[in-house]
Amino acid sequence: MHSADPNFPYETLRRIQEFLAIEDVLDNAEKHQELIEEMKLEAALINGNSPYAEVRAVVDNHDDASLPVSTVRAWTIGIFFSIVLALVNQLFSIRQPSIRFDTNIAQLLAFPLGRAWQRWMPRRTLSIPWTRKTIALNPGPFNKKEHMLIAIMANTSKSLPYTNYIIWTQVLPHFFNQQYARSFAYIFLNGFATNFIGYGLAGLVRRFLVYPSYCVWPSSLVTIALNSALHEERGPSVPGPFGTQWSISRYRFLLYGFAAMFVYFWLPNYLFQVLSYFSWVSWIAPENRELNILAGMQNGLGLFNPLPTFDWNVICFTTDPLMVPSFSTFNAAAGMFVTGFIVLAVWYSNTWNSGYLPINSNRIFDHFGKAYNVSAVLDERGMYDEERYLNYSAPYTTAAKALVYGFFFASYSAVVTHVVLHHRYEFKMGLKSLFRELQFKKLLVKLRLKKKPASDDDALTPGQGQSEYRDIHNRLMAAYQEVPQWWYFCTLIISIVSGVLGIALWPTYTSPAVVLYGIWLCLIFVVPAGIVLSMTGIEMTLNVLAEFIGGIMVPGNALAMNFFKSYG
Numbered sequence: 001m002h003s004a005d006p007n008f009p010y011e012t013l014r015r016i017q018e019f020l021a022i023e024d025v026l027d028n029a030e031k032h033q034e035l036i037e038e039m040k041l042e043a044a045l046i047n048g049n050s051p052y053a054e055v056r057a058v059v060d061n062h063d064d065a066s067l068p069v070s071t072v073r074a075w076t077i078g079i080f081f082s083i084v085l086a087l088v089n090q091l092f093s094i095r096q097p098s099i100r101f102d103t104n105i106a107q108l109l110a111f112p113l114g115r116a117w118q119r120w121m122p123r124r125t126l127s128i129p130w131t132r133k134t135i136a137l138n139p140g141p142f143n144k145k146e147h148m149l150i151a152i153m154a155n156t157s158k159s160l161p162y163t164n165y166i167i168w169t170q171v172l173p174h175f176f177n178q179q180y181a182r183s184f185a186y187i188f189l190n191g192f193a194t195n196f197i198g199y200g201l202a203g204l205v206r207r208f209l210v211y212p213s214y215c216v217w218p219s220s221l222v223t224i225a226l227n228s229a230l231h232e233e234r235g236p237s238v239p240g241p242f243g244t245q246w247s248i249s250r251y252r253f254l255l256y257g258f259a260a261m262f263v264y265f266w267l268p269n270y271l272f273q274v275l276s277y278f279s280w281v282s283w284i285a286p287e288n289r290e291l292n293i294l295a296g297m298q299n300g301l302g303l304f305n306p307l308p309t310f311d312w313n314v315i316c317f318t319t320d321p322l323m324v325p326s327f328s329t330f331n332a333a334a335g336m337f338v339t340g341f342i343v344l345a346v347w348y349s350n351t352w353n354s355g356y357l358p359i360n361s362n363r364i365f366d367h368f369g370k371a372y373n374v375s376a377v378l379d380e381r382g383m384y385d386e387e388r389y390l391n392y393s394a395p396y397t398t399a400a401k402a403l404v405y406g407f408f409f410a411s412y413s414a415v416v417t418h419v420v421l422h423h424r425y426e427f428k429m430g431l432k433s434l435f436r437e438l439q440f441k442k443l444l445v446k447l448r449l450k451k452k453p454a455s456d457d458d459a460l461t462p463g464q465g466q467s468e469y470r471d472i473h474n475r476l477m478a479a480y481q482e483v484p485q486w487w488y489f490c491t492l493i494i495s496i497v498s499g500v501l502g503i504a505l506w507p508t509y510t511s512p513a514v515v516l517y518g519i520w521l522c523l524i525f526v527v528p529a530g531i532v533l534s535m536t537g538i539e540m541t542l543n544v545l546a547e548f549i550g551g552i553m554v555p556g557n558a559l560a561m562n563f564f565k566s567y568g
Contacts, residue, residue: 005214006327007052007535012042049472052216054325058225063476068139072126073117074146078153081106085158093160094168104226106154107147108258111230114142114150144231151223161191162566169562174375176382176559178507186506193499193515194566196491201519201526203488208430208527211469215534222323229254261312268311276311293344293359301360301400303340324537332538339403347399354399362401366393374558381509384556408544412525415540419528427527433469492519503563510560514550518567521546542568 005013015038022035045051049061085101092099118141125134170181180186202209209215229250240246268275281295281304282288295305302308309315321329346352347359357365364372377389397405419427499515521542529540543565550564 005535007054007214007216007325009051009053012051015039016042047472050213052213054218054221055216058221058228059473060228061472061476063479065479067143067145068136069145069149071139071146072135072137073114073121073139073142074149077110077113077117078150081110081150081154082157085154089158090160090164093164101158103151103155103158103223106158107151107223107226107230110147110150110154111142114147118142144227147231148224148227151227155223159195162194163187163190166190166559166562166566170382170559174373176378177375178382178559180506183506186502189498189502189505190566193495193502196495197499197515197519197522197567200488200492200495201522203483204485204492205430205526205530207433207469208427209530209534211433211474212426212429213469213471213473214426215531217534218324218537219320222320226254265312268309269313276309276314278307278309279305280307281305293347299358299360301340301343303337319537319539328536328538339407343400343403346403351399352402353396354402357396357398359398360400361398363398365396365398367396368393372396378558381507382559383509384558386556405544409548411540412542412545415525415528415532419531423531426531429469430527499567508559508563509557510554510563514560514563515567517549517564518546521549521568 015035018035050056050059085106088099088101118138121138123136123138125136127134167181167187169175170178232250237245237247277297279292279295279297279300279302282292282300285291293300294303296302297305297308315321319328319332343359347354350356356369366372372395373392376392377385379385379388496515496519500512503510503514504512525540525542529542533539546568547561547565549568550561553564554560
């Protein structure tokens with residue numbers, strides 16, 4: 001299973017393969033004593049902890065099931081930050097550049113609030129109406145499980161619905177100018193559908209993307225690491241550079257890092273903004289067009305600029321390099337560097353008339369070299385008008401943007417091929433787990449129909465359905481009742497109905513079947529793309545493929561294509 005795992009330590013994998021290749025290793029134990037002891041140690045490590053050092057560093061291999069989680073404190077603070085993050089991110093999403101609050105903001109601010117609640121809130125119980133149950137207003141020390149629940153709530157609310165972009169293009173006069181899109185019901189139905197379809201699908205593919213130990217989810221490890229740092233009271237010594245020993249606690253190190261980043265933030269963002277796009281190579285010859293194309297950061301490719309930026313916001317624009325494995329960062333950087341030379345060839349050869357435009361821009365241009373006026377080629381319904389199009393201009397894109405779209409299509413076939421070639425065993429494990437669960441539920445139905453009591457062997461345990469995944473963390477989670485599959489299935493069905501109503505009840509000139517198309521497209525790619533994301537931290541979006549298929553199926557209907565893009 002780990003033979004094609006880029007996160008598994010290469011040296012460990014090599015030693016395991018060496019051990020398995022020796023046929024008489026047990027018959028000649030004295031000869032291979034060192035290798036046998038090493039394999040015993042590795043087996044004990046994998047059985048009692050994670051095989052990945054990154055996971056072992058931040059995720060405990062033990063659990064205290066008695067800690068309170070779903071408390072009044074956690075839900076109050078969590079709902080508060082859910083509202084704040086959703087409000088701020090939506091309000092400032094149209095600002096250029098946008099301001100965005102991430103999960104770690106809620107994590108940091110929730111910690112002092114939780115501690116304040118622990119200290120000053122009275123220790124009394126509240127009675128739940130119409131029941132005999134009570135709930136503690138102050139359950140005691142603010143623990144890491146409550147904190148993680150708050151972070152999960154904030155994480156689910158921080159992201160804007162994809163239909164947000166559709167609403168803007170519909171309402172704004174220079175696009176579709178369709179004022180019915182201001183309706184709260186229209187916004188809610190489509191926003192609810194696009195968000196909760198994802199939750200429904202995510203729950204249904206847990207055995208492929210959540211239960212397996214190789215799905216490390218690098219970005220989630222960062223959330224866990226911050227949570228552990230805030231609640232870690234011990235500071236064990238660790239080896240440092242130059243033979244030193246470091247005993248600083250994670251919490252204190254976090255405070256030092258936060259203070260340093262707070263001070264440094266003002267330098268590239270306000271005091272010396274040129275550090276954000278540090279095109280220092282272009283300063284050598286400011287009038288040299290070729291030099292600016294090769295090394296410029298804003299209007300060029302930045303290929304030969306070894307120090308392109310000192311602004312962490314620019315570095316993290318697509319992916320935070322500290323959150324993903326180093327091989328992902330180097331792989332992406334190498335791909336961009338090689339692609340840059342292809343972009344140069346396309347631009348200098350004036351392929352697709354790209355030589356008349358900037359070499360690198362995400363804007364669409366008309367044949368005058370100005371920003372393309374979309375409303376000039378649409379009728380009053382927002383539909384494509386060929387006569388207006390012929391009287392105005394064809395759209396033109398830059399060389400870099402054209403190749404980006406081309407490589408999107410290459411990545412779609414590549415990710416499916418990669419998973420089939422290198423991770424088919426893991427996919428088979430997921431199917432086997434799903435089949436066993438279905439067989440088990442079928443047995444329970446038969447027993448109930450016959451009114452025969454189930455034996456102890458037939459009892460449904462919290463960990464039922466994931467028996468193929470028995471690593472330490474799955475064994476710990478088996479103590480908790482799993483969320484039933486039908487909950488996620490119902491969420492998916494309700495989301496589909498919401499999406500169909502959101503399209504059908506207004507003059508969108510779009511078939512409600514778009515929602516079902518999006519489901520099928522997601523079902524094809526969710527597991528392959530999810531496996532790649534969970535192992536590398538690199539996300540592959542389907543927006544380009546979805547809008548391409550939508551453009552073919554509904555030519556001339558830009559709004560329908562946008563819905564294809566949203567649900568796909």
